[in-house]
Amino acid sequence: MDKKEVAMLAALEKKHVAAEAAYKKKPTDAKLKKAHIDAATKLADAVLVSPALAPKDKYPKSLRLYRGIKKIDAKNVHAKKQIELIEGIYRSMGRPIPK
Numbered sequence: 001m002d003k004k005e006v007a008m009l010a011a012l013e014k015k016h017v018a019a020e021a022a023y024k025k026k027p028t029d030a031k032l033k034k035a036h037i038d039a040a041t042k043l044a045d046a047v048l049v050s051p052a053l054a055p056k057d058k059y060p061k062s063l064r065l066y067r068g069i070k071k072i073d074a075k076n077v078h079a080k081k082q083i084e085l086i087e088g089i090y091r092s093m094g095r096p097i098p099k
Contacts, residue, residue: 005052012043016065023072033072040069041078048082059086060098 016039023029023036044065047058063086069079090097 002052005050009043009046009050009052012039012046015039016043037069037073037076040065044069044079044082048086059089062086063098
């Protein structure tokens with residue numbers, strides 16, 4: 001299972017990197033913006049629940065991705081909810097929330 005999970009995460013990471021690069025070249029293109037947000041969301045969601053990653057790896061990475069989505073789309077409800085969820089996890093563990 002871990003090999004398949006790692007391969008799936010690597011594929012999502014590759015798609016995210018490509019979508020981000022395309023968006024950065026043309027930040028005013030609505031289709032590229034949507035593609036970037038979609039790729040980042042899929043990756044963040046997969047990272048957050050991946051059994052192949054330890055909590056010390058998945059929470060900061062997914063939080064960083066969701067924050068990136070919010071930076072591009074401040075009204076993104078899914079990203080906002082997921083940020084609140086992860087920050088709540090950190091608070092419940094008595095750990096500082098990564099910046």
